[in-house]
Amino acid sequence: MTLHPCLARLATAAVLTTAAACAGAQTTTPPAGRLLASNCFQCHGTNGKGPGFDTLAGKSATKLYGELIEFRNGQEGNGIMAKHALGYTDAQLRQLAQYLSTVR
Numbered sequence: 001m002t003l004h005p006c007l008a009r010l011a012t013a014a015v016l017t018t019a020a021a022c023a024g025a026q027t028t029t030p031p032a033g034r035l036l037a038s039n040c041f042q043c044h045g046t047n048g049k050g051p052g053f054d055t056l057a058g059k060s061a062t063k064l065y066g067e068l069i070e071f072r073n074g075q076e077g078n079g080i081m082a083k084h085a086l087g088y089t090d091a092q093l094r095q096l097a098q099y100l101s102t103v104r
């Protein structure tokens, strides 16, 4: 079956409009730190809201960053978090703390 030329043009227009809308959606950048933070959610609960170990969502960025630095420097804890925090740069810990502080 062949489409009437008008219908074919309409269908093409719909595809193009949809494609443009999808392309627009893809350019939305996720907040800094969100991808890094997805690493934390298995133990701290989805979006850091528990259940699991300490809740991280909505805590002050300064406090979270301070705790992460202490873990990384070996000043706090000697278990999972001390090891885990070793894997991040200062900038990444800041992004993590900043992002988690915004989660409600």
Ligand code: HEC
Pocket: 036, 037, 039, 040, 041, 042, 043, 044, 053, 054, 056, 064, 067, 068, 077, 078, 079, 080, 081, 082, 084, 096
């Ligand atoms: C494998 C499990 C695991 C993962 C993954 C994990 N944590 Fe933890 N986290 C813990 C445990 C267990 C504690 C309790 C302290 C300890 O035993 O080291 C903790 C404690 C913390 C604390 C201290 C909270 C408080 O109120 O004292 C912070 C902050 C924290 N984690 C942040 C993070 C961040 C950010 C990530 C992701 C980059 C992360 N954690 C990933 C297990 C985990």
